[in-house]
Amino acid sequence: PASRTQRLVNGEPAPYDAPVILVGADEVYEARCRRCHQVPGAPQPHLSPEKSDVL
Secondary structure (H helix, E strand, C coil), rough: CCCCCCCCCCCCCCCCCCCCCCCCCEEEEECCCCCCCCCCCCCCCCCCHHHCCCC
C-alpha cells in the first residue's frame, strides 16, 4: 500500500534540492509505496562500520 506522496515535476520525481514552492510549475503528486518513493540527490545516511569490521 502507498504510504507516501511523490512530487513529480514534468513527469519525473522532484529532486531533493528543488524549491518547495514553484509558482506556475507543472507538478503532480501521486501515491507511492516506500520502495518506489525516490528523491534524486537526497543525502544518503552515514552508516557506521560494524565493530567486527574494525581491526
